[in-house]
Amino acid sequence: MPAELTERLAALFQWIDPGPGTSHLVSDISGWWRDPTVLAELGPALVAPYRAARPTVVLAPAVTGLLLGPLAATALGVGFVAAHKPGDGRLPAGALTWAQSPPDYRGRRVDLAVRDRHLGPGDRVLVVDDWVRTGAQLHALYEICAALGAEVLGTAVVAVDCPPEVAADLRITGLINAADLPA
Ligand SMILES: O=P(O)(O)OC[C@H]1O[C@H](OP(=O)(O)OP(=O)(O)O)[C@H](O)[C@@H]1O
């Protein structure tokens, strides 16, 4: 993990109290996008561990992945594929491959869909996301890649908040451990 970027990520992160009636704090990562240095360095830092494996495409889930994925893809000089969630109201038309996640960090089983025409045999996929806790949504993405015949190289996330065995199983690398974010 690049030390200066990791320090900046920690400094720009906040936990927010959403107000009365809420039982827990929510993460606010918007400071990462507002900082020009972080924004410029995120893509190259995310993809660095995977360059040698020569990814052919970056895949990332809505909604935060739609920001980070293209940063990573641009850094690699490859294209980007979005994984859509019907809950976000932007379900694409055309042939889709679906998978449902196990319960994720909020206990939701999330339906994810990828356009068939954008992934296939011969693709070496780098998955990118902002945060991983249970790995549930990544499981669904890996299932979709397998169904389409594409090979998953691993996942690059900004914040690693999952057990080490999950990180090892899903081949996850990260830029900061969630434990190192300010309380
Ligand atoms: O490891 P897991 O338990 O699967 O949780 C991690 C996922 O959950 C969050 O996404 P969320 O669905 O909240 O979407 P967002 O990008 O719209 O915040 C996060 O961005 C990851 O995609």
Ligand SMILES: Nc1ncnc2[nH]cnc12
């Ligand atoms: N964005 C996020 N994704 C997964 N788990 C989280 N915990 C706090 N913020 C999170």
